[in-house]
Amino acid sequence: MSGASGRVLVVDDNRVIRQLIRVNLELEGFEVVTAADGAECLDVVHQVRPDVVTLDVVMPRLDGLQTAALLRDDPRTSRIPLAIISACTQYEVDSGVAAGVDAFLAKPFEPAELVRVVRQLMYREAGEGPPSVDGRHGAGRAGSATG
Template identity: 70%
Template structure:
């Protein structure tokens, strides 16, 4: 798993919560670093923050989808997103959204759901996303 966030504290929070559940986690500080690291570590999934320096989450997701090597890699945005950002994310190929602040259990649930759904049975172009009651993006478990 590759966790990408420009905030070191958030990056570590996500990493620790996933490692406690047995996931192997590599981190990157922004989208540009993500695109460098993704081919070295070959993760099963990528989580992205929306707003990052050099290359934001949506641009990173679009580039991951445009690359044949990472086209089918599950991608989740973990960020405070409004409806327009969720719509743009779905267009860019994002599979799921989790709003900050998040409950660690929801993070783990989202990751497990995406990894299960990507086991080769995922339909090309299938993208899901649902909003929480407050209008922010929520998890999408497929």
């Protein structure tokens, strides 16, 4: 079902950013599937069955915050860890937390930080590794929006 390290659905309307994220995660052994926007994400998420979803915020058709809220509202996808990879303005962070986003990573990001955030979310979902501080948004510290 999942790849050796897990499966990640990368959602970003910028082809170059999608490819950058894909390459960095594949180098670490993750299986990566991509979608160009939130609408495509919702079309493929049930077939792909990802362990983690990364979302850009500003995308055509359906943005990342709307996509996160819809994923959380669907019982089939409500438990998938979600990471926002974006500019991470305070609005995006506040709206993302309200939508149930688990982690934030500001663009531009260091590839090692991307891998660390995805791994942390994956281990949390699998019930492995240390628990988060508050039980819900501990992974959010991984890519803090303020630093």
